[in-house]
Amino acid sequence: MTGLHERHLAVSPDWLALYYRHPLELTHGEGRHVWDADGNRYLDFFGGILTTMTAHALPEVTKAVSEQAGRIIHSSTLYLNRPMVDLAERVAALSRIPDARVFFTTSGTEANDTALMLATAYRGSNQILAMRNSYHGRSFSAVSVTGNRAWSPTALSPLQTLYVHGGVRHRGPYADLDDAAFIRACVADLEDLLGHTRNPAALIAEPVQGVGGFTAPPDGLYAAFREVLDRHGVLWISDEVQTGWGRTGDHFWGWQAHASSGPPDILTFAKGIGNGMSIGGVVARADVMNCLDANSISTFGGSPVTMAAGLANLSYLLEHDLQSNARRVGGLLIERLRALGARSPAVREVRGRGLMIGVELVRPGTDVADPDAAAAVLEAARAGGLLIGKGGGHDTSVLRIAPPMSLTVAEAEEGASILGDALRAAG
Template identity: 75%
Template sequence: MAESDRHLGSDRPPGSDRSPGSDRHPGSGPQAELLARHRAVTPSWLSLYYQSPIELVRGEGRHVWDAEGRRYLDFFGGILTTMTAHALPEVTKAVAEQAGRIIHTSTLYLSTPMVELAERIAELSGIPDAKVFFTTSGTEANDAALLLATTHRRSNQILALRNSYHGRSFSTIGITGNTAWSPTSLSPLQTLWVHGGVRHRGPFAALSDAEFIEACTADLEDILGQAEGTVAALIAEPIQGVGGFTQPPDGLLAAFKRVLDRHGILWITDEVQTGWGRTGEHFWGWQAHAAAGPPDLLTFAKGLGNGLSIGGVVGRAELMDGLGANSISTFGGSPVTTAGALANLDHLLAHDLQGNARRVGGHLISRLRTAAAGLPVVTDVRGRGLMIGVELTDGEAAARTLEEARDLGLLIGRGGRRGDALRIAPPLSLTEAEAGEGADLLVRALRRVSDSRPPTEE
């Protein structure tokens, strides 16, 4: 999800806004040589952050070091993936021990770590009679969920939220509502777009939360009234990740589910970024909308592996058993990745990192909201736990803030349909002292950008 050095610090594709100095060369030396080699052998759309892209070569706790030896406080965790800590000893040990026994077998053979991890996830999911299928990424997990839902319902019609992001594959691009991340209009699916993912912008922004939920639900009912035939499923991120950490009022997806249930339509919750306690208040994002019961299918990835390549889908056995043809996964459920993920999940639960995300994240959000009051470049601070979005006046301001933060020793992310939101998602073991340090660095970066911009004319 990182962006090209030609589109500095933006979670947006070619053609988006550019920041000052974006065409400057990174200088000379090993990093410049590596960048030239990177450009020569990888597609132009494979993106990099920063005017002078960096190579991260070491990590420990909540810090990382680049190839030139500079240390950074990591507030992005490899796109919300380093969930517990860099170089977590328990994960390192589990991976090394499993690799010393056997690295790969495939799903054609029994695997103790895969079964143990599936048992844990089925229990934690909140879905009754659950089964689990492992993949290697969130994109592939959402692909699998779409396959299961469309097969079960015998329909290729999918409901999706505007401003959403669900992956880079052909099918998941077709249900991605953030146009900055949708390079083609071709799709094997017919997607029906509904309101609800963005609370602060759009035709319903001025409504109260209750009125917003009512209006979005009426919009859903209206779309279903116009749909031809059967609709397979609604897929939704409880908090939109690439969309800039936007979220609906609590209870919206529950209101949606009551409508879906009347029509027999499935609910897929995309928990690739919101899962495993990152929001602090809940283990899964869907639990903020739990009044109508659990989802039918849940997709996960990223943080579970703490950097290991793992994803998956969990759902009711009736749905998970619904494929009539042969299917395997060569790398999904790998002994090494599932052993590491088990150790990571055990650490997360044993140390109540969800509770830490709630406490430390609340402290961090409060600090940033207080500071934002004196920063005209900031228009909104939102989020839950350690999933925080800071929306700025425009994409240029966000790109420059990303650069300034990096210069000060802080790594953050960027998102939003217009590239105008900063994404803050550090490992869930973040301490209060580190949260305070990161807040101070980010505020300094924002102040630099604010002070350098011409005053707004009245």
Template identity: 80%
Template sequence: MTPTGTATGSQTGPQTGPRTGARTESAHAALHARHRAVLPDWLATYYARPIELTHGEGRHVWDAEGNRYLDFFGGILTTMTAHALPEVTAAVAEQAGKILHTSTLYLSRQAVELAERIARLSGIPDARVFFTTSGTEANDTALLLATAYRGSNQILALRNSYHGRSFTSIGVTGNSSWSPTSLSPLQTLYVHGGVRTRGPYAHLSDAEFTAACTADLEDLLGQVGGRVAALIAEPIQGVGGFTSGPDGLLAAFRRVLDRHGILWITDEVQTGWGRTGDHFWGWQAHAQAGPPDILTFAKGIGNGLSMGGVVARADVMNCLTANSISTFGGSPITTAGALANLGYLLDHDLQGNARRVGGLLRSRLEAVAAGSPLVREVRGRGLMLGVELVEPGTDTPSPTAAALVLESAREHGLLIGKGGRDGNALRIAPPLTLTVAEAEEGAQALRAALAEAAESLGGPAAQGGNAL
């Protein structure tokens, strides 16, 4: 059974719609004032008047005033299967009634079983798995392993990249919007390849683009003193706006890396678990070079639980010589939920659903884009789709347009994300149980939001081609 055409969860509850009244403004405004008084100023929130989400079912969520939204962002690609998925809820509740926490100082049956499944799925031979609480911590661990294994703090990363918010992961973030400091324990060297349609190689064919980026990598390595530890790369850049190089680019990089003994870390925090539809892992679009040395994961596997981890071949994972534990990584409750979530995903072929419904959604978005003066490009694959916005009639990135569309989409009952170095890309990543009807509904809401944003910016709301 696949979820196409059916819903997970009853979707019961208030049906008041997304339009907000005075009482909503008052309730949300009061909570926002408390938020601003006690939480950091740099803690980003969406919307001019932020909202509180209180519960969800399937692909829908409700805010504190009962307004229902179709969720096309899933808590930043974290609600992978569905909100309130009964199988996950039952597994968490059952485990909560037994024991919540033990730490890695004790054996955990759930952690071993989950690690066994992930090791098999990773494609990495003789794999070892270490659980963390987040993608940031997973990437930190991967960088620790690579630098210890190679005896070097030199790291290659892609321009426009994002790998987390810790001190170390910020040090390999090539996106200035998310890099608050230039200080780092690492020496990071940035290479081309993360953005296909902008930059000095945008005019080239895919083959020429790959050749140019590979030559850039070769040239860079020829000028580096010392030995580079690893390349860390997102197969599709998440915060960067769902951008990527051509399929096979990382395979071409890998051939260069192998000649120098440099490790390949694939950051699958957002691309993993079948979200791209065509592949279970993002690295498999570059599979000519074989599996990576290290793979990091998080977000979707927990379906909202704080779960992340690292997979590496045994000699890399076991290279650390000091003692180490994880107090919260792979806890009984998170691994129980993740096991149920992963089982549901595999049993219901959600990767196939991402491919089928994602393909439909992309075609609908491309039709919408053809009629909007704001849209420069629709990109991505499966249920990981980006829409880049520009000032009407130009190629200039427009963060203003993205902000307007984000607000308008919410008014039309649709939650989406945004990203890109300039903040001008819409990020669309619904739970993988998305139905055909919901894909159509979301595309219609986005069409209306784009039209309203274009009108607000003083341009025509549409120029034909809006039919879905």
């Protein structure tokens, strides 16, 4: 155990997770690579949990941060803030929500917490619909709408939460149905649930479930849900903390896979927009955002430095069309991983969109999740020079792969090769 690891354990909570038997201290990064304190170089296929969206040490972002820090670092929302207004204007336009208002936070947890407060205040109800296998953050309210037992440390809640089918396509009671029948069954479940509730405020849903193992429903499910929700006056919150900014390749936002429903009433975002800086936020139409009848500010949300980073990062992403790169290079990577999976009895499924890919591991010959295998592959991949993540609603048995969106074809091939070796070594 290293001295830093010992110091970490002495001052940190027991529940603060660390990857690897011998945890890494990452000291610097460049492009799609990072280095540890021992000088080892790794291809980064996790990006600080989908947060390093464009590249490590992106010159445009570091320059923007440095220049803004040289002017003023902090002011709070009590003063006019040009970088915050500039970024809010761009996010509002990109959201496609009509008459949109934007509120910046410091994390996805805080963004979802704010969205829940807006929805419950607007509807006068503390009842929330959420998806099974979901994850929305670590605050008291965000945990209370998280449908993943591994990430829900308490059953106490300020909200009454009811869970809906549909977030996981190939497990559960509707797994054997075709896509159209799956959607009909999930809609019928939602209709039935609403028949037993009084006045739900909102449905909160990730278009692709992140911590849950990169699972997703068939395209169109949330459009079908929206028709039902609208009849009941229930708001739709799309949690885009992991799916936003073009990571799924096919769409700029995850909700657009269900686009016949139009934009959500409330959209939350975080992670990738700051490329490592602490930015989260909520977008909602004006009547929803303005429904609060008390004063509020944010001390750190909308910080001039983080807003400057977000502006530079978003400009880089759009100017270099990283969404198209995620679609093209991600498609190649998924194809390579599916070929590897076909040769490994431990791989149940390779799924994903763009550069958001999950590899689900099971005990060979069964449908039983195998978290030990996932942990072993994580270690073997590290030994081979590749960093990946893990998650899933079934005992953390899914390898999560989400490199920076500037990933090259050569790097995708290299990462797939290392992962193939790791699967064989762990098997």
